[in-house]
Structures are given as structure tokens and as C-alpha cells.
Amino acid sequence: MNSQDTQLIGVLARADSTASSLSGLLAGLLSRFAERGFPLYLVGGSVRDAMLGRLGHDLDFTTPARPVVVKEILEEWAETVWDTGIDFGTVSAAFKGQQIEITTFRADTYDGDSRNPEVVYGDTLEGDLIRRDFKVNAMAIELRADGTSQFHDPMGGLQDLAAGVLDTPAAPEVSFHDDPLRMLRAARFVSQLEFRVADRVLAAMHEMAGEIQRITVERVHAELDKLMCGVAPWDGIDVLVDTGIADYVFPEISALHMTPDEHAQHKDVYAHSLTVLRQAVEQEEDGPDLVLRWAALLHDIGKPDTRDTSSGKVTFHHHEVVGAKLARRRLKKLKYPKAIIEEIGQLVYLHMRFHGFGENQWTDSAVRRYVTDAGELLPRLHKLVRADCTTRNERKARRLQRTYDELVHRIEVLEEQEDLARVRPDLDGNEIMRILGLSPGPEVGQAWAFLKEQRLEHGPLDREEAIAKLRQWWESK
Structure with missing residues (x-):
């Protein structure tokens, strides 16, 4: 017996075990379908995931029963039923933590202009399976109330699944x-x-x-x-x-494929970006972080537009500024939520800030500005900057990591002394108006911004010192 045969036996065993457990859980549903003379098949991604040992709580089924009949059965049995997909032959329900979708056999036709099919109900399981996207998603298991089951694979999806192929x-x-x-x-x-x-x-x-x-x-x-x-x-x-x-x-990703100049070599930005993405993923702690992953992939998308070889060396000055604009523009076209667009754009914008300083060159002021500009994104920015180190030069890699470790330590030290997460001026707007005799207006905002700049530059000021600086600034105006 070769390794593929062994693997096939393994995936079939997992599928059989899943079928047995589901038959017990769904016995009431299966018996109701049987009473009406209709089979019920676990189908598609649910079968695939069962074989891979990764079945979740969303179960997909197919049946020759028409949607009206399916809805009647589910309303007798399930805890909750909804029919938002009934125009496409799908009725959904919830039962003991499982979300269930049952779709009538389909034999759709397409107009070739849109992806919206003309819904046509089918009469055979094979006809339903052949219209699916990939063979690994075109397998079915008939579940029965007596606990038995039957596997159907007319397209050869099991072989593809064992080989890890999408066809x-x-x-x-x-x-x-x-x-x-x-x-x-x-x-x-x-x-x-x-x-x-x-x-x-x-x-x-x-x-x-x-x-x-x-x-x-x-x-x-x-x-x-x-x-x-x-x-x-x-x-x-x-x-x-x-x-x-x-x-x-997403053409900005394709554009990362830049041909290095013969006399001004630079690393393959596209390959580098994929490596940064991989290294960012390795730092995740609580599952996939979509914002971090997009920022890692897109952090250098400003490089194609800023590439300059006039000095004999390749440079990408201000690529983080251009990249942030490009990321925001593309994500807006893809209709991402504004908050996510801003977070990804800000991470792209900030990812080079660390490289403006070397070892032992971070002033307290620079640390405060780094933390303030990152805000709630600081943990992600830490991961992005660390992931951005892809050099094969071990000495350089150690130096970069050591420098960033130093920065993180400086942040921790200042955090103990000051509330870096909420850097605000030492005087609020009401105090500014009272001290300067102002009414609400733009001058109050200017004074507030001045005091915040002082707070970032010098750290917390005592009240009298803050008032003195404010008066001095006002008089200079």
C-alpha cells in the first residue's frame, strides 16, 4: 500500500466518523426527510473539511426536495429558520450550535455577462455536483437517521484532496x-x-x-x-x-515586481513583501490579524513610484508616504471600511519611522512622538517593523533587532514615568481660554496644539511652567 492509498483511507475514516456523529445530532431532521421520501446529503466544503479534520459549525446540505418542503421540515425541527436565500433554493436554520444551509439540487445556466445564474432546480445529485467550483468541493455524503451513510464522489474529488490539487x-x-x-x-x-x-x-x-x-x-x-x-x-x-x-x-501588488537595474541593484521588492507578510503572520497571537497582514503586504507599494537611480544607487525616498496614499486609495475602491483603511494606511506610513534612528539615538521626544503617532496601532507597528527585517546578513539583522529592542525598552521606561498612551497638553481648553482671555475659536486650538508640542518635546510640565510657556508663545504672536 503506497502513501497516497494510506492517506485516502485516513480521510475516508475521518469523513465516516463525522457522518456518524452528525447522524446522531441531526437524527430528527434526517427522519423527517426520510418520512417525506427525500435523501439529505452533506455536500461541498463541509465534506472536504470533514475529510481534512477541520469541519466547523456551518454545515452545507443538498437535497432533491424543493425549498418549500425544506422550509416546512426545518420549521418543524430547528430552533431558528430563515429563508433569505430561498430565491436561490437555499433555506437556513440553527440547531444546537450548528448553522445549517440546505439547498435544493441545482442545474443552473449562466448568461455569460454576470455571475448571476438563472436558477434551475435539478433532479440528480451528480448534476448538482458537476456545477460546483472544484472537484474537492464536489463530494457528498448521504446521511441517514439509522446512523449509516453513503459517500458519493462522481468527479474524483477524493483523489484531488489526497493529492492537494484544485481542479x-x-x-x-x-x-x-x-x-x-x-x-x-x-x-x-x-x-x-x-x-x-x-x-x-x-x-x-x-x-x-x-x-x-x-x-x-x-x-x-x-x-x-x-x-x-x-x-x-x-x-x-x-x-x-x-x-x-x-x-x-490590486495592481499595486503586481507593480512590486520591479526589474533591478544592472548598476543599481536592489532586493526583489515583491519577494521581500511576501516574506514580510509571512514574518508578520508568525508574530500573531490571537488568530489572523487582517490589518497587520494587509499592512505587511502593502508596506512597500510606494517603491515603484519613488524608485530613483540618478545617484548611481537605487533609492526610494518617501516611499512610505506615497505607499500610504496608494493603499488608502485602492482599499477605498475595494470598499473597505474607513477605520480599516485608516489603520492600514497609518501603519504603511509609519513603518519607516524606526529607521530614521540608530542605536542610542532615540531621544525622549522621539519616543513620545513614535508612541503618540502610532496610538492604538503600536503593538501592530512593533510586529510590522520587526517583520520588515529580511536581510540575510546575520550581523545586520541582529543589529536591527537589538536597536528595536532598545526602542521598546525606552517606551516601557517612559511609560512608567508618563502616560504615553494619552499624551495631552498640560492645560485644557477651558484653562487656555481663561489664562489668555479668549473665546472659543481657532486660536484656542492653536494654543492647544502648541502645548501638545511642548508636551511631546519636553515631557510633562508643572502647571506654572506650562502657563509661562503659553504666555510666552501668545506674546510672540
């Missing part, structure tokens, strides 16, 4: 023409499952990359987030860049 049930050109979103899903599954894409699928993705423009930005955004939160997002991004799909959905 389409039908010709990939047909599949992607029907629904171009499947190309993004291929990259997403590379990230989530660490599978590779079959050669014929990669070729079709490259040939049909422009078809992704038929997909709404909201759907692109959702798939990109799932990709970025996978276990290997760098591999998923690589698929998008290599096939040319990134040229349409």
Missing part, C-alpha cells in the same frame, strides 16, 4: 466563464488549504484574468479577506500575481 469538475474555461469569482476562490483555497492549482486551471486563469472585471468589488473584497486570513496568504497572492488577476483587482 474543476468541468473544463476550467467553462467554469470560469460561468462564474469568474471561482478564479479568486482558487487563490483563496491555495491560502486556506495549502493546495496547489492544477496546470490546466492556472492556464485558464491566466487566459481569462480579465473576466474578473465582471465581479462586483464587494465580492472581490470578501474573497481577498478570506485569502488574507488563510494559513498561507503569500501563496494565494502569488497565484493572483502569476495569473495576472492581481493586475485587475
Whole structure:
């Protein structure tokens, strides 16, 4: 018995164990379907994840029963039922912590212009499975109330799963023409499952990359987030860049592929960015951090626009400023929430601040400004800056880490002495107005900004010193 046969036995055993446990949990549901003469199949990603030992609390089922019948059965059995997807043949329910979606067999047709199918109900399980995106998602397990089950794999998904391959049930050109979103899903599954894409699928993705423009930005955004939160997002991004799909959905990432000048060499910025992403992920403590991951991938996207070789050496002056603008602009086009756009943009903007100082060169003022500008992003900024060290020169790497360790220590020391998380002027607006005899207006804001600058530069001032500096500033105006 070879290793693949052994692996097949293992995944089938996991699937069988999952089927047995679900048959017990869902016995009431299964018996109701059986009484009406309808089978019920665990299907798609639920079967795949069961075989991989990673099944969650969202269960997908298919059945020949029409949606009206499915809804009636669920309302008899489930704790909660909702039918927001009923136009597409899907009814959802919740039962003992499980979210269940049951979709009637489908045999849809597509118009070739949008990804919205004309919903056509099917009559066979095989007809339903062949319309799915990938073979590994085209397997089904019929669950029965007596605890038995039957595995169905007409497309050969089990072999692909054991080999870690993503291939389409039908010709990939047909599949992607029907629904171009499947190309993004291929990259997403590379990230989530660490599978590779079959050669014929990669070729079709490259040939049909422009078809992704038929997909709404909201759907692109959702798939990109799932990709970025996978276990290997760098591999998923690589698929998008290599096939040319990134040229349409996030061209600034593709642009990181810059050809080094013969006489002014620089590291491969694209490869560096993927390494920084990987190293940022390695520092995560509580699961995927979407903001940190995007910032790590995008931290150098300003380099193509700032590349300069006029001095005989390649430079990228102010690439963090340009990069922050580019990141904000692209994420806005992809309709990311404003708060996330700002956080990612600010991390890109700040990632070079550390490199403006060397060992033993951080003044108290510089430390205060670093912490204040980062604000709540400081823990992420620490991780991003550390991840940005990809040099193969071990001595340089140790020096950079030592310098950053020193900065973190300085922050901790000042934090014990001052409230760095909330650096504010030593006088509030009401005191400023009373001392200077002002009414509310822009001059109060200017005075407040002056005092905050003094606080950052000199640390906490006692009240009399703060008043003296304020009066001196006012008189100089």
C-alpha cells in the first residue's frame, strides 16, 4: 500500500466518523426527510473539511426536495429558520450550535455577462455536483437517521484532496466563464488549504484574468479577506500575481515586481513583501490579524513610484508616504471600511519611522512622538517593523533587532514615568481660554496644539511652567 492509498483511507475514516456523529445530532431532521421520501446529503466544503479534520459549525446540505418542503421540515425541527436565500433554493436554520444551509439540487445556466445564474432546480445529485467550483468541493455524503451513510464522489474529488490539487469538475474555461469569482476562490483555497492549482486551471486563469472585471468589488473584497486570513496568504497572492488577476483587482501588488537595474541593484521588492507578510503572520497571537497582514503586504507599494537611480544607487525616498496614499486609495475602491483603511494606511506610513534612528539615538521626544503617532496601532507597528527585517546578513539583522529592542525598552521606561498612551497638553481648553482671555475659536486650538508640542518635546510640565510657556508663545504672536 503506497502513501497516497494510506492517506485516502485516513480521510475516508475521518469523513465516516463525522457522518456518524452528525447522524446522531441531526437524527430528527434526517427522519423527517426520510418520512417525506427525500435523501439529505452533506455536500461541498463541509465534506472536504470533514475529510481534512477541520469541519466547523456551518454545515452545507443538498437535497432533491424543493425549498418549500425544506422550509416546512426545518420549521418543524430547528430552533431558528430563515429563508433569505430561498430565491436561490437555499433555506437556513440553527440547531444546537450548528448553522445549517440546505439547498435544493441545482442545474443552473449562466448568461455569460454576470455571475448571476438563472436558477434551475435539478433532479440528480451528480448534476448538482458537476456545477460546483472544484472537484474537492464536489463530494457528498448521504446521511441517514439509522446512523449509516453513503459517500458519493462522481468527479474524483477524493483523489484531488489526497493529492492537494484544485481542479474543476468541468473544463476550467467553462467554469470560469460561468462564474469568474471561482478564479479568486482558487487563490483563496491555495491560502486556506495549502493546495496547489492544477496546470490546466492556472492556464485558464491566466487566459481569462480579465473576466474578473465582471465581479462586483464587494465580492472581490470578501474573497481577498478570506485569502488574507488563510494559513498561507503569500501563496494565494502569488497565484493572483502569476495569473495576472492581481493586475485587475490590486495592481499595486503586481507593480512590486520591479526589474533591478544592472548598476543599481536592489532586493526583489515583491519577494521581500511576501516574506514580510509571512514574518508578520508568525508574530500573531490571537488568530489572523487582517490589518497587520494587509499592512505587511502593502508596506512597500510606494517603491515603484519613488524608485530613483540618478545617484548611481537605487533609492526610494518617501516611499512610505506615497505607499500610504496608494493603499488608502485602492482599499477605498475595494470598499473597505474607513477605520480599516485608516489603520492600514497609518501603519504603511509609519513603518519607516524606526529607521530614521540608530542605536542610542532615540531621544525622549522621539519616543513620545513614535508612541503618540502610532496610538492604538503600536503593538501592530512593533510586529510590522520587526517583520520588515529580511536581510540575510546575520550581523545586520541582529543589529536591527537589538536597536528595536532598545526602542521598546525606552517606551516601557517612559511609560512608567508618563502616560504615553494619552499624551495631552498640560492645560485644557477651558484653562487656555481663561489664562489668555479668549473665546472659543481657532486660536484656542492653536494654543492647544502648541502645548501638545511642548508636551511631546519636553515631557510633562508643572502647571506654572506650562502657563509661562503659553504666555510666552501668545506674546510672540
